[in-house]
Amino acid sequence: MTDGNVDMSRRAFLGAAAGGAAVAATSGTAAAQTEEPDFGGWLDGIDGGYEDLRGQSEVTIEVGAEGNGGALAFAPAGIWVDPGTTVTWEWTGEGGGHNVKMEEGPASLDSGAAVAEAGTTYEYTFEEGDAGISKYFCEPHKALGMKGAVAVGGDVATVEVGGGGGGANLPSVPDSAKALGVATSFAMVATLGLAYFFMKYGGDYEIDE
Incomplete structure (x- = not known):
């Protein structure tokens, strides 16, 4: 083997190591997880999204936001x-008459009869006694998916979802993906070790053809 071939082999090893690092980084990203409240399927398949708004003393939810086949969503829905946070539901004036009614949970949400006027508001301050998850809906449009939920406090059931949050009810990362990330990381370390060994000692000998 000539010195030129040794150098080429070194480059091949380095290329393999870099490729392993890239795959491992991708796998690590895929396996990244975060937690969201477990709304028990209440928000599955509906529009409106989810937001972690802890740390804010006042929050606004649009009533009659675009979604569910019309202006028939709460935004954010979850x-x-x-x-101690005060939540204000504010009507957009779109999608007909809406209201806020309790499905289940510790809070006592009730905005009254459905109204359609833009700028209508309904406020509720969630206190310690409302800790947990409260599910609610728009009475005229419940069947169309106009539903929402409020999780209060740190002692609520949660589910793991795929990296970064943003949307409600994202699927959790399967165990196979986690295993792939660990295995790929191990392969990357092994490849880098071989590349270092070859770079250090590979040019000290020649092999006859």
């Missing part, structure tokens, strides 16, 4: 807040 939120997580601290005790």
Whole structure:
């Protein structure tokens, strides 16, 4: 083997090591997880999204936001807040008459009869006694998916979702993906070790053809 071939082999090893590092980084990203409140399927398949709004003392939710086949969504539909947070539901004036009615949970949400006027508001301050998850809906449009939920406090059931949050009810990362990330990281370390060994000692000998 000539010195030129040794150098080429070194480059091949370095290329393999770099490729392993890239795959490992991708796998690590895929396996990254975060937690969201477990709304028990209440928000599955509906529009409106989810936001972690802990740390804010006042929060606004649009009533009659675009979604569910019209202006028939709460936005965000799912939120997580601290005790003491005041939530204001504000009507957009779109999608007909809407209201806020309780499905289940510790809070006592009730905005009254459905109204359609833009700028209408309904406020509720979630106190310590409202800790947990409260599910609610728009009475005229519940069947169309106009539903929402408020998680209050740190002692709520959670689910793991794929990296970064943003949307409600994202699927959790399967165990196979986690295993792939660990295995790929191990392969990357092994490849880098071989590349270092070859670079250090590979040019000290020649092999006859």
